[in-house]
Amino acid sequence: MVVAFPHMGNGWPAFKALCEGMGAEVYVPQENNIRQLEDGLKYSPEWICFPFKMTIANMIEALDKGVKTIVMATDCGPCRFGFYYAVQERILRDKGYDFNMKYLPQGDLLTFEWVDFLKSICEDKKLASFVNIARTVRIFLMKLFLIKLMEDWEGFVRCHEKNKGDTSRLLKKCITLIDQAEDVAQLKKLKRFIPRAFSEVETLGTTEDDIVVKITGENFLAVDDFSNHNIKRKLGELGCRLYMGTSLYDWVKHKFHLNFHRKYLEYLSKTHKSIGGLQMDIGGEAVWVLGDYIASSLEEKYDGFVHIYPFTCMPEITAKAIITRWYGEGIFKLPPLFLSFDEHSGETGMITRLEAYVDLLKRHKKEKHKVGNTTDI
């Protein structure tokens, strides 16, 4: 059985390992690109959120290549994501494709519905054993972890790289290595290799005056470089050290109820009295974004906060609205930048906004230093 799944950032090696571990052959769609997206737009509802358009574009590409089984993740509400696969299936069938839609239920991974999914793509009975499933999931999780590790290092290193593009090249190399690693031993080796390789990138300058920015937002947009117009690269090249507030690994951990950092963020956004807070998970990443903003404000090291989300995403807008209202009052001195993404491809507008934002952060930082010095005297 050949299966294909839509892209989500650099996560494809992990999903590939998951399907291959169950004996399925995997077709990885081309890297997200504008031509693909245009195909997706033709068949998407008018004002659906961006991830729908991108994922259906990937599916169309795979189906055109002759793949007969599409894998799509699904959630249990309340946001739109849970509806994706059913509507996409309907659209693609009406378009005339004959294919199987397998969905990976990940609303709550502790219900273990995903085991049924794994068994359903497994044609070899031997591979459906408990031992093999456990092994496959372990490799899947390790790969996700390595991807997160690599992306974290990317954020730290790029702002200092001597030769422009070194980091991006190393990133590409790491992805290939993660994809090629087949067993736990190789992955453990990579875990040591990645930090070493990134710290060996030739750098300039010191880390003291770095502008430190937290990037967070809706998961898909935050991790998918094509969809967010390479915001990480752009901010890095403008000299910002980046911390990622979300990643695929975080997400999966959260769905296994093991992400205690997110629990802490939830606690923050529920209990912070002055803000009123968000009392419950309203879909998207709203609770965690708000919690992250509070947490980052409490920490000294951050200079900026970038919130990325798809246009018309109601949960994220709720978080945005509350942050906008409270910025400047009390402890909330961290300038937020909100970027909502849709299929528009105007790059210059975004670069200008980012440049202006980074300039603002630099000025803030200078003023902070001045204030710091005077109190010293």
Next chain:
Amino acid sequence: MGMGKEKIGIPGSLLYYKYFSFWKRFFEELGFEIVVSDKTTATTIKEGGRYAIDEICIPLKLYYGHIVNVINKGVDYIFIPRYVSISPDTYMCPKFLGLPDLIRGTVSGLPSVIEMRVDMRKKPKFFSAVETGRRLNKSMGCIKIAYQSAVKSYRYFCKAMQKGFSFSDALEIADIQPDIIPDKQQPDKEVSIAVIGHSYNIHDPFINMDLLNKLEKMDIQPVVLENLPSDIFEGQTVINNSLKNYWSNEEEILSALNYLFKKKSVDGIIFLCSFCCGPDSLIDEITTRNSKSAGIPYACVVIDEHSGQTGLITRIESFVEMVKIKKKQEK
């Protein structure tokens, strides 16, 4: 404040169009005075715009306006419910889940907020009522009586709506609670068109530019969701044989549309939705496709705060014209 009753302000938007009869009777029985914001006008949008954020749907923008309006009337409390779900397997749209948080987080100078959390995934509605009542320091007995009375009032409202009364008439009937709800005199019109959508879009004549009356003037019998038999709303709609729909409001819309597609009791369907509405963007995609296979004329009309009247009228007129011609040909 003197000796008068304490006042609770209720913004007349969003779920007001569904549950107001319930809320009103409940709080009145608990000994409060209800103050409702004025009907939606252009100023409502303007006033709400001061606080409202970009990218939200028009009903929510209006909600801000209604909040400002009702606060200006001088109230002691403001009622902002948090409807998480109204059946065990569904969710409301995310904006209802975070509504009190959003309003508290963005509007300054709010009176104290009464937040009724209705989450029927976890507990029956009665418990939500008890929680709310207890927070207002009312006795259990008092709350129980108020709840029962409110449920009764809500039933009257639903029945009246089903018989075809307009929203304000139905509220009146729910107030009076007559022994027999009279049948509404319906002029016999040949062509009927269903206007389906969220109650806050359908029953607010400002937001939809008086669509229902406009249809009546064009000699069309408009049918709304509430007119349909109540038993069709039971059970969960399944999409593509695999996805159980999990949105409560959309559940009604989907059931209604599926019923109409099957029964073909109307000659055309207008699906009224607001721009930026998350759930409707997907529901529309599915129903458009279903309507094609059912062979019923279907139009999706999207509204936002500055749709030009003329554009809308032209669209409706041409749709109505098409439906009429189709009907004639079928004869």
